[in-house]
Amino acid sequence: MLYKAYEIQRSLMNASSAWASMVADALTDARNPWAGVGPSQTIANALDVFAHAAAPRGKPAFGIKVIHVDGTAHAVKETTVITRPFGDLKMFTHEGLPKNAPRLLIVAPMSGHYATLLRGTVERMLERCVVYITDWADAKYVPLAEGVFDLDDYIDYLTGFLEYIGEGAHMMAVCQPSVPAFAATAIMGAKNHPCRPVTLTMMGGPIDTRESPTAVNDHAITKPYVWFKHNVITTVPANYPGEGRRVYPGFVQLASFMSMNLGSHMMSHYKLFQHMNAGADESADATKAFYDEYRAVCDLPAEFYLQTVDVVFQRHALPKGELVHRGQAVDLGAITDTAILCIEGERDDISGIGQTKAALKVTPNLPDDMKQYLLAPEVGHYGIFNGSRWRSSIAPAVEQWIAKFEKKAKGRKLSVVA
Secondary structure, eight states, X not given: OXXXXXXXXXXXXXXXXXXXXXXXXHHHOTTOTTTTSTTHHHHHHHHHHHHHHHOOOOOXXXXXXXXXXXXXXXXXXXXXXXXXXXXXXXXXXXXXXXXXXXXEEEEOOOSSBOGGGGHHHHHHHTTTSEEEEEEEOOGGGSOGGGOOOOHHHHHHHHHHHHHHHOTTOEEEEESTTHHHHHHHHHHHHHTTOTTSXXXXXXXXXXXXTTSSOOHHHHHHHHSOHHXXXXXXXXXXXXXXXXXXXXXXXXHHHHHHHHHHTHHHHHHHHHHHHHHHHHTOHHHHHHHHHHHHHHTOBOOEEHHHHHHHIIIIIISOTTTTXXXXXXXXXXXXXXXXXOEEEEEEETTOSSSOTTTTGGGGTSOTTSOGGGEEEEEETTOOTXXXXXXXXXXXXXXXXXXXXXXXXXXXXXXXXXXXXX
């Protein structure tokens, strides 16, 4: 019922958006003798804001065509190197990179948005690294015949991606995937796997949500597991390839995030209207571009979502040493030679201060000189991996951390070959 009701509402909003856009175009058309007369431009701008807010959105493209490094422009090559039912592996590179450039796997969140939310992250790290990124699938497009996808599968996907990239790679997890990336690193460390990451950077991740709990964390623990199972999980309708699959819909996640800062979002759209009235096209286009990405959402497999609520937010299994993968306990003490960098934002209202840093406390066998913590002042959750602060101060710290252990990466590879 939930998904069908949404589909009806979406159809109505799509039609309304199309009509609003058409009327706005007519009001500003040069052939209209009333264009620009009286309140016509103001009405057109108001309709344009509504049309943009109500417009349908599909999966965005990364669209990184050119990158500038030290003042020189380089063409970017984007390739899908692994295709799997619940997520692909994409690779970005350019001709300005040296042959021995570090290889970095960026693990995008499976939390309702597409991997393109990390476009700015990819673009900045691509300056010095060959960048790989997980491109998770929209669950409503995955046929039931492909089976289920849970936290165990997520960890296995990361292991497989690291095996493809090869020995000596680095890994960066942004927000939610910090937990499975951390677990995968421990599992590979316990097996002395040659493709275990040389460095692991975790940014705004919920390693231990008992530290500085946020509204998101409180929501996850104030309701029992069964409440989530019966109230936010629904079935994909017949008009999608994933018909019959149980999912946590992206539109529910978007509604949750929007409601957390509803006043800010309303003010952003009001400012968009003001910018359009003032002819500030660049500011208006920037706001539209942000919401084009922010409102593009996808569905999560129900198994993964429910297991994450249970394991990460309610039982805190990983930091308590109780996480199990494929029947085997995940031992964080097995991480002995993967350098860990934890990054948090001072104003993060999704992952509170200390939640990511907790990873440094639960790795007792990792030397202190292989641990580092960075608290980004006056930075919110999205500012950790996007925007001016990310580009100017956070990304350089990540690059320095990777460079510090890159020689070790080459030494590890040689020792394995020998």
